[in-house]
Amino acid sequence: MRTQVVIIGSGPSGLLLGQLLGKAGIDNVIIDRVDRDYILGRIRAGVLEVGMVSMMDQAGAGERMHKEGLVHDGFDLSFSGRRHRINLKNLTGTSVMVYGQTELTRDLMDHREADGGATVYNAANVTPHDFDGEKPYVTYEKDGVTHRIDCDFIAGCDGFHGVCRASVQDKGIQNYEKVYPFGWLGILADVPPVHHELIYANHARGFALCSQRSLTRSRYYVQVPLTDKVEEWSDDAFWDEIRSRLPVDVAEAMVTGSSIEKSIAPLRSFVAEPLRFGRLFLVGDAGHIVPPTGAKGLNLAASDVHYLFEGLQGFYGEKSIAGIDAYSARALARIWKAERFSWSMTTLMHRFPAEGEFGQKVQEAELDYLSSSNAAQTAMAENYVGLPY
Incomplete structure (x- = not known):
């Protein structure tokens, strides 16, 4: 079998790239080691930058998103017992969309x-071959038969633990990583959100986040030590803990209920450089991870797709390799800005045990300054809604 582009991984980045390529008349095949139901069973973030929303429209897949998604014009920062709203619409002229990654x-x-x-x-044993040369191909096994797909390019959209990044570990890749000393305990519950927009809380007991997937489904998080186990946390214990980290009026308004999903996720930052190896490209989580504080993971995958799609369009439409050659540098420039923002939000809103009372006072001063400075709020808002591609 032959195609123009083989996409390894059918998460959002692989599917978005495949849809855009198909609309542009560029033949592609998506391969994944798991099935559709498994992929749709994974619960992920759902705050979409304006660029991600635009790309869904470009892919012809944005109709339900616009119908069911929630447009948020701002979010709240909670600290020292009070709340301050970051008005995204007033500060930047645009907003974000809350729409679950599973639905997208x-x-x-x-x-x-x-x-x-x-x-x-x-597809078992998916393996990219000869991507350093002019004739790459991908092999996989299915139903006991080995298959081969010849192609022009391979897009590695298969995540941090996927085969694509593993295949380039001996080819000069440089990995940058920061591991944070805590995780997020999160629950999903079919209860109405406590607030119509997100609330990010800095508290002496640790960070908390009030978010949502719809008007009837809420997603809440609290910062916990990495030594905590999810089975140690009952639903009641979680609700008590998150309410203790929120202003009184918010805590009293919170509707509680049984969780339908509960997990602890460690936080880390990771970037691989470069993102291109001959005719293989790393896209999304295959090339970078951000802590979820800045809501950038899915959105960074979308900007990678944007740059790669432009390069492939130029290759097939204009017979130019300029966009292909520029992919890694263009994507990484935006990735590092998003990494910086996610790091800054994580540093600002979480409690770091080693920093002690001094660190807490510095955070409080920074938040107080932020709440009184239009320039500081504008910088935060510009990054939150998404820097231009």
Whole structure:
């Protein structure tokens, strides 16, 4: 079998790239080691930058997002017993969209299926070959048979633990990583959100986040030590803890209920350089991870897709390799800015045990300054809604 682009990984970045390529008349095949139901069973973040929203529209998959998604014009910072709203709309002229990643993925899957795009699920031993040369190909096993797909390019959209990044570890890749000394205990519950916008809370007991997936489904988080185990946390214990970290009026308004998902996620920052190895490209989590504080993980994957799609369009439409050659540098320039913002939000809102009371006072001073400075708020808002591609 032959195609123009093989996309390894059918998460949001792979599906978005595949949809854009298909709309542009560029043949592609998506391969994944798991099935559709497994992918749709993963619960992820859902704050979309304006660029991500635009790309869903460009891919022809944004209709349900606009119908069911929630437009947020701001968010609240909670500290020292009070709240301050960052007015994204007033500060930047734009907003963000709250729409669950699972629903976004479902939309892209449904549109790909409707358009007749080729997707291979449950593919074992997926392996990219000869991407350093002119004739790359990908092999995989399915139903006991080994298959081969010859192609022009390979897009590695298969995540941090995927085969694509593993395949370039001996090819001069440089990894940068920061591991944070805590994690997020998160629950998903079918209860109305405590507030119509997100609340990021800095408290002496640790960080908390009040977010949402819809008007009837809420997602809440609290900062916990990495030594904590999810089974040690009952629903009641979680609700008591998050309410203790919020202003009184918010805590009293919170509706509680049984969790439908509960997990602890460690926080880390990671970037791989470069993102191009011959005719193989790392995209999304295959090339970078951000702590979720700045809501950049999914959105960074979208900007990678934007740059790679432009490069492939130029290659096939204009017979130019300029965009392909520029992919890594263009993507990394935006990635590092998002890494910086995510690091700064994490540093500002979490309690770091080693920093002690001095660190707490510095955070409080920074938050107090932020609440009184239009320039500081504008910088935060510009990064939160997403820097331009």
